[in-house]
Amino acid sequence: MHSFAKPGFACVVALLLSSLAGCASTGANSPSARPVLYPNASLNRVGDAQGRAEADACMARAVSAGLTPDEKNNAVARGAGVGAATGAVASAVGALITGRGGEGVVRAGAAGAAVGGSAGAVQGAFRNDRPSSTYRNFVQRCLGDRGFEVIGWN
Helix, strand or coil, rough: CCCCHHHHHHHHHHHHHHHHHCCCCCCCCCCCCCCECCCHHHHHCHHHHHHHHHHHHHHHHHCCCCCCCCCCCCCCHHHHHHHHHHHHHHHHHHHHHCCCCCCCHHHHHHHHHHHHHHHHHHHHHHHHHCECCCHHHHHHHHHHHCCEEEEECC
């Protein structure tokens, strides 16, 4: 059996790739971004620290209203399913083409499903890392009602 077909190897690959996905979840286009306030009269009057506190309060208010900063679209599960199916079929067909029959096709299909599912889950994790526009609109409106202007997210 090849080293890539061992069950532990697929788990290690999935763990490493998931770690990379976590590194990609920062910045202005991530759910962890915070509103950037324009230095208008309201912000100048209360100061940066109070402006951050107001932003925190509006973000907490959005969460208490049932909103989340990240878009929930099941991309991880969908990616894992598609990857597993694609990997299983491709590996099984490859085993048939190379003349491995019976149990060899089943083993190849199972190994392909494990690797494909792991890769698909990681791809889905990257796609799932999107900010919720509803959450951001809520926070921006809340801050606007308090006299602040949001010029972006960082």
